[in-house]
Structures are given as C-alpha cells and as structure tokens.
Amino acid sequence: MQTHAKEFFGVAATNRNITFIETHVMRLRDGKIVENVVSATNLEFEMLMAPVLTPLILK
Numbered sequence: 001m002q003t004h005a006k007e008f009f010g011v012a013a014t015n016r017n018i019t020f021i022e023t024h025v026m027r028l029r030d031g032k033i034v035e036n037v038v039s040a041t042n043l044e045f046e047m048l049m050a051p052v053l054t055p056l057i058l059k
Contacts, residue, residue: 009052018044
C-alpha cells in the first residue's frame with residue numbers, strides 16, 4: 001500500500017492509501033531471475049491517474 005502524499009505527474013496529492021495487488025511469476029536459472037511475468041490489478045491507481053492517462057491513451 002502506498003499513500004498518495006505528493007503531486008504525481010500533475011495529479012495533486014489526495015492523501016489516499018492506494019493498494020497495489022500484483023502477482024509475480026519468476027523463472028530462475030542458476031539462482032538468477034531470467035524471466036519475470038507480472039499480473040496486476042491496480043484499479044485504484046488507474047482511476048486516480050485517469051485525468052493524466054486518458055489523453056495519452058485516447059489520442
């Protein structure tokens with residue numbers, strides 16, 4: 001969990017706690033990570049950033 005305590009990419013601080021839920025599936029070889037596949041559900045963050053992201057996505 002992170003707190004949106006400062007301005008971030010033009011979105012003013014809200015002091016909201018934002019939960020990030022991620023799953024990492026890693027493939028190891030000789031004790032080193034050689035692949036990392038991430039699946040994330042970060043809807044809270046995406047909704048918070050919508051004013052900034054929308055114009056970039058809908059060009």
